[in-house]
Amino acid sequence: MPEPWSPPASPALPVQRAPGGRGVGGLTAVAAWEIDLRTGEVSWSDGAYRLVGSEPGALRPSLEAWLALVHPADRPRCRASWLLARESCRGYQEQYRLVGHDGVERAVHAWTEVQADEQGRAVRMFGAAVDVAGAGRPPARDPLTGLVGRAALEARAAAAVPGAAPARASALLLVDLDRFGSVNAALGRRAGDAVLVAVAARLRTALPAGGTLARLEGGQFGVLLTDLPDAAAAGSAAEAVLSAVREPLHLDGVPGPIAVTAVVGLALADGTPAPGGALDGEDLVRHAELALQRGRCSGPDRWVAFGPQLREQAEARVRSEAVLRSALAAERLQVLYQPVVDLRTGDVIGVEALGRVVDPELGPLSPAVFMDVAEETGLVVELDEWVLRTATARAARWDLPTRAPVTVAVNMSPRTLARPDLADLVRDALERAGAAGSRLLVEITEHSLLGPGGTVSATLRSLDRLSVSVGVDDFGTGWSALSYLSGLDLGFLKVDRAFVARLGSDAAAAAVVRAIVDLGHAHGLTVIAEGVETQAQAELLADLGCDHGQGWWFGRPATEAALPAAVLTWQQRATEVGFGRQRAQQPGQPAGQPAGQPVGQPVGQPVGQVAGQPAGQQPGREGARRLTLLA
Template sequence: MLRAKISDHFVSVRAKVVSLLTLIGAVMLVLSGAYTLYDFRTSLELRAWSRAAGVGDAIAYAARNAETFADIEPVIQAVAGATALKGAAVADADGLIVLSSLPSWKGKPVEIEDDLEPGKTQAVAQQRRFGGYGRYPGDYALAVDFPRMNRIATVLIRVDTDLLASQTVADAWHLMTWLVIAVILAILSLSLLVHRVVVAPIEALKRYAETGGEGKAEAAGPDDEIGIIARALSDSFRAKSDGEARLVVLAATDGLTGLGNRGHFKAQLAADVGAGEKLNGHNAGARNVGVMILNLDNFKDVNDTLGHDAGDKLLQRTAEILRGCAREGDTVARIGGDEFGVIMPGIKNADDALQLASRLVRAVGAPLRLGAQEVQQAACVGLTLYPQDGRDADVLIKNADLALSRAKLEGAGACVLYRHELHLRAIERNTIERDLRAALAKDQLTLFYQPKIDITSGRVVGAEALIRWRHEERGYVPPSLFIPVAERSGLVVPLTKWVLNEACRQNREWQEQGLKKISVAVNVSAIDLRRTDLTDTIANTLIRNGLSPQYLELEVTESMVMQDVDVVIGTLRRLRGLGVGIGIDDFGTGYSSLAYLKRFPVKRLKIDRSFVHDVADRRDGHVIPKVIIDLAHALGMKVVAEGVETADQYERLEALGCDEVQGYFAGRPMPAAEFEVFLRNSPAGGLRGEAKAAGTAA
């Protein structure tokens, strides 16, 4: 416990050193006092002995000529009166004092236990020599030869040690003072030395370590132990600092291209925007900061066809082009897989930004040979400007992304400058997506059914299920508005499942009511068509609703089936093998290959309404529909004309050999209840009779 308490109070090296030096100083002061006391006693004894020896010599000299003890009595009396002497006496051989300067000593016996050497003064213990007759130390005895008396007597001398002590004390105090001063100076010098050599370097190392390497680690000597530790610590912190700096650089750098990454791009944009803010009141052009996001079109195709190594080379080449074409002071970064960002501080205006963007797109689009193939990579660009399009880095990047999304829709090589309408459209899309999710959860969607009429008999032979969304506040939302949002957000998958299930359920319900059995067509998206579980989903839906596959038809667009042709053909064949009918919608508007068309297991071709609109034109409006009808019949397919609105169109299509029609002339899209009534009341041949009557009236 004591050691713990001491450790708690003496944690620092300075406290420990001060405590140690204080202890050393105290010990040295004690030793100085002991030495002073020793010196005092030694000096006192030396003075007393010197005084006694002088008196003894005088008495011994007088004893040489003395014939009796009385002859030296004057000498005894004379020396007894000397300074610092208390008295003197002579004792004969029998130990009795015969002569004395003090009357009280005469006749007193003196017991000498030790033999005295003649001519040598010796200090004797008072108690032993005088049997308690005296109180004072400093008693000395001397054996003196009296040759004329042929005797040896003992001379006793008592020195006044009090007087000698009072004289010696002053010298002792002087000595003690100098010793204390010497100890203090020694401790101070030692303290300064220890502080300079040990404490200060250690404290400097402590501060250096606590601050994580800020400042400089110093030692008293570069080659001493502390200096070695200081160098090692300094090297360690320097290595740590260099490592952290390298990590910061690596964290802000794209490893493939060597450009800055998205984090670096955002930080640099914030810095450039801040610099633009400081230029407030100066030249407006100097304040502008352009933000460009460039995206490589169909980059995934390069990875899929040529491999990821070729894709990496294309990205590296794009980075070199952007770095070489950028202006001095511009920042180029790779902010995504196939997206690059360029910050253009001090851009004059939007026209200059568009001009630079076009130059970069042309440079990126230059042909590049990757292995045995030559690749011409297209790109598109989204642009935004500070301060008119935003005053924050996040806002500017978001707006540039919105402009890039618009550029992708416009096609390869497009450079689109951000406009506020893009932001409003994005807000609209987000709102529609949010409300569409809620509509799916709350069952706010419904299906309308538009009849398909056999052009020869006029009978209803099928219907197309068209989804409708009745919004709580907006009313009916057009499918052209929410279907693209559903495809972009991934909601099209649950949406298609709902449509399939509802169409099959409703068709089965009509059949159970005894209505004519017809097929119901459902539109599927490209996302649905590329899903591997589409066949299983449809099969499970048919089984769950108890509907035969022959009464379900899937409609896909012409451009849709031309994406991932082999995958699509496999999916369509599995569906056709299941018994589900396949129809191609909007035929003639895409870029399909006739070589692929004969491989598709298609049951119907639907002529796009743009061709049906001009079919009644007596000049050449019938040419394309006629070609499509003949082609379909040659391939064993039926033809449906959509968008039929007049009797002339109906009759002309009948003359061209079209099999079925769909449009407002045949019947508008209706809710399930209305379509049920329409199906019940639709007579055989009724529509054909109406068309003939309309033609006669005309």
């Protein structure tokens, strides 16, 4: 008894003739096809279009178009079977996997018959195929947008890449809406859903025919384009996506337009050999994800194409993460300490604790090697805690050759600052070390201030109750909301090294530094300059009113054991060049006042009063204006 999918015993399937003489299969439940070998004309039934996940007429019927949809692992066998049947004029049956334009993989049972002329030469081939799993069922679609999902997109990519025609290209675009979570949070999920539906409609219109559009997750879409002439066409498609998305959206019930932008990661398969062998669909997806990741880091409303350097960087990040995790587990970590100097007296009044990861072979690693990975993975929280506990414990028992006990500053990432138990963590570290809170400084970035205002304020108040001073690192280079300087419990700010490096050669840099100094003093903050590498820079900073300095001219980061010698070396240099002592007595400063006032109170003047200005005058207003204009 024949199997359910066996062809009829007749040597030919029933074929009807459409207007114009083209043959189409009379069976609609299966995919029927016919090839006239004398003319090359190919006909498909509507069932063939359905089997390949396409609308009737959307594809130009051809043998190559069909073979391109056969799973790459089965394609060589299918091609060989077809050629053998043509040469031998004998029909055959086989099973293979077919990946449709909808991305669905189907197990197909197909049979082929051959019609010969009087000389025994093949003149016509015809056949049919059925989905043995009873498919023809529609692929799973996103209920919101009606688009296929990730599985369908990836399956389609797996079929498209190896089957790309010579001199043609396939491209995968991953589209991620910028700040889509904020739309949901601000306007509600219903508005967020409306944005997704509108963006999906725009993408359908913007993309060339024959592409596969999918909804992945959240505000992310995927686009697969095949049969592109070159890489420029893929770039044009990415530009079309960005242009379509950025048009303002007008939604019912939402006052005013909604501005939406996207980042696009693009990967291309154009026949260029990939390292380790031929490029496949999985490679294409991974490359697009790497490009999207780089795009997110580069900023909104842009597209980034994958290149070999992205793969190399990704591999390096994996290695860095492995080294970091291993170092944390084995405590292969080290803290180096860099002196902070009072620019008026030349005295060392504090140190900054700098965490380092120690590689068994390479030794201490630069933060440039591991900090980005630490932030991405969240390991920076564990690293910050280790540095905090280590630095406070060491500082409590230091006996350094300084005029007064020094402070120790530690850096805390935005992730660490967001810890709800941060104040408890700091309190525990201080109690275990037997150290006063006034000996500890915490440096945060301007980006940390972008967190929920109430959370940041509460954390800073908790640290202030412990007498721990908190300041803003790298001030002037990132996002700045000047209102935070007065609205939060801050004690100091640090001028970024980019401005310090230009002192003496760039008048604008000096103006910016003076503006930052005036702004800091106006808010009662101590101002510290980073990256001081020359005596000229240090003296100019002191003349500009900057309170403290830190950099290689004062001393490079040193281990705990080498720190006393580093302090002595600086003191000897300061004496030799006469740095600081002449500024120890300022006009109006009582003789014998200790050098090195607490952080938060500039030396030799009341809080909020700038040197050279009468008491009661509103200081820093012009400086703040210069900062706005020049930063």
